[in-house]
Amino acid sequence: MKRRDFINHLGASALGLAAIQEAFADGTILSNAPIQIPTNTGVSGRVVVVGGGMAGTTAAKFLRLWGGTGVEVTLVEPNAVYYSNIFSNMVLTGDRTLSQITFNYNTLVSKYGVKLETSAVTNIDPIGKNVRLSNGKTLAYDRMILAPGIDFDPLPLSGTADNQAKILHAWKAGAQTTALKAQIQSMTKNDTFILTIPPKPYRCPPGPYERACVVADYLKRVKGGGKVIILDANSGIQAQPTNFTNAFNNTHKGIITYVPGATINSIDANTGTVNTAVGSFNGKVINAIPTHKAGNLITQSGIGLANAGGGRWAGVNVLSYESTAVPNVHIIGDASSTTQPKAGHIANAEAKVCVDAIIKLFRGETVNQAPITNSSCFTPITKTTASWLSVVFRYDPATATMLPTGKGVVESNGASKDFHEDMLKWFDNLMSDTFA
Ligand SMILES: Cc1cc2nc3c(=O)[nH]c(=O)nc-3n(C[C@H](O)[C@H](O)[C@H](O)COP(=O)(O)OP(=O)(O)OC[C@H]3O[C@@H](n4cnc5c(N)ncnc54)[C@H](O)[C@@H]3O)c2cc1C
Structure with missing residues (x-):
């Protein structure tokens, strides 16, 4: 793949366009037009999104962007800002500052009308369909997205x-x-x-x-x-x-x-x-x-969400990311157990597949049966050079999993200064697609 083609591919990847174009085969929602929350999608419902990291923030934004004003979205995140793990290795060596990898939720609220609760979810009631927050509030949901990331042994x-x-x-x-x-x-x-x-x-x-x-x-x-x-x-x-x-x-x-x-x-x-x-x-x-496991919210939920990987991860149906244990609860990002890597780029892509599915479910439609996701990872090798890998996943009905397509996982041909430049653009694209 030529470098220019690759950058174009990545630009599309970071925006999830390749995946979205496939996911929205009818083309009704996909647009490159300036951002405006649609009012006339005919969809309505309440979604609580838990966790304002790579997966949850993307989901909250795109629920409003694609679902319109009828979809009431509340993002629950205990921290006022998000420190990106991506590029945090460069903070260790002084090549970036922590403030350069710090993101906030202001745009989500002001531009997309997402409601923000700066609090943590402490309890999930799947029968009453509500969650309790550490600030004492209770939020009701029609569907919920959990994206609490990981915790450790x-x-x-x-x-x-x-x-x-x-x-x-x-x-x-x-x-x-x-x-x-x-x-x-x-x-x-x-x-x-x-x-x-x-x-x-x-x-x-x-x-x-x-x-x-x-x-x-x-x-x-x-x-x-x-x-x-x-x-x-x-x-x-x-x-x-x-x-x-x-x-x-x-x-x-x-x-x-x-x-x-x-x-x-x-x-x-x-x-x-x-x-x-x-x-x-x-x-x-x-x-x-x-050693990693799904975020404590999943493993300590008491409602069986951690039903994969020996009770360490959340089993999901990758057509919608709905839990295989608890209906109306979707789990995306690192906390879920899939064949895809635990990575921020794929978390962003999973969020979009999940959002598309929730909107279709609110409409009473069947979810897309052929989702595509992709992941690219750039890695600095020195202060001025980087290498990368890229992989596209497609749903495989025979195994009900996401499998690599085409050439599988593609590794760059070594590390270079050009790839380092591409890496900086990739990061800006991915983070603005998630937070801006
Ligand atoms: C050093 C390093 C480098 C990386 N580089 C890359 C890279 O180059 N490319 C790439 O694609 N990925 C990279 N990653 C991986 C990427 O950061 C993660 O895969 C990604 O952040 C996962 O997103 P997530 O939303 O699942 O979890 P997170 O981004 O961790 O977000 C989880 C959020 O949930 C919140 N939360 C947890 N519990 C609760 C609760 N009870 N109530 C409310 N909120 C809660 C947390 O506060 C947090 O904000 C890197 C990771 C590291 C550590």
Whole structure:
């Protein structure tokens, strides 16, 4: 694929246009016209969207944009702002500031008429079809979308409470991102950074390898050297294997050591020792990413939503993202169990398929039986170069899952400055499609 074609493809991807064009085969809703909430769609209903991250924010916006003013949308999110995980690795190395990856919900409210509750959902009543919020309010819904992202299993830590508190994941951007950045900045060229990767599924398959690369690049450029040890609980590199193998063996040769099969047994926070199935490793900074599960709202709902992956994830019908356990409740983004990666770009695409389905269901129509989603992930390899992967998924009726189409997962031919420029545009497109 030529670079220009790829950018065009990505522009469409970030806007979800390829998916939308397929999803809206009748073409009635799709438009590139200036944004205006339609008033005459004939659709009405109340939707509560829980979680203002990549998935939930996109859903809230597009419910209004495509459903019109008859669709009453309330977004429930406890935080006033959203720190993007995407690009947060670049905050660790000082190439971006936290404020450059901070987004708010002002446009959602002012431009699209979404109602915002800055609060958390604490209880779901699927019979009464309402949710209780931590601010004491109760919201009734006709359909609900849950997008609470992920939570973690506890790490097997020992050591003083102070030292344990220094073991960060920074896998939810925000305060931990700033704290891990300070730890990295305190390193010298004689120090070692240990990054542990949990068993799949985890959010952003290339994300940990990307982090290892940008930290290695930072140590080399700014500190004149250092070591990065990647302890991967998986048997091999989970995304862009060719590009990352090349980055570890060539671009960051002598700095990065990649260790597969490194299931963690224990971490001694006092000595900085990580004990794994393949040996013990010592570092000054331990960046341990714990094993993931769906957001606590799902696993602790008490209504059976976590019915996939051994009770860790939410099973959904990928034609509508409706829960396979609880009717009228849809689950999108990282919390759901599908064959698609846990990533922000795909969360944005899933949200649109879900919104389209809810609007059709409000109309009494059958949901689209052939949805398409897509995901692109750019990964900085150094301060000035990046690589990417891209994949398009199509619904497979035989397995009732989303399967990669065409060439499957396509990896860029190495890392380059051009791809780094494309990455900046991709991010702006994706984030404005979600928040603006
Ligand atoms: C370092 C890193 C790099 C990444 N890079 C990329 C990338 O390049 N490309 C890409 O596509 N993806 C990337 N990702 C992955 C991406 O960030 C996630 O997949 C994406 O954020 C998932 O969206 P989500 O809406 O499911 O969850 P989130 O974005 O985490 O949003 C969940 C929201 O739900 C809210 N919430 C939780 N519980 C409740 C409750 N009870 N009530 C109300 N609200 C609640 C939370 O406050 C949060 O705002 C990266 C991730 C990391 C960590």
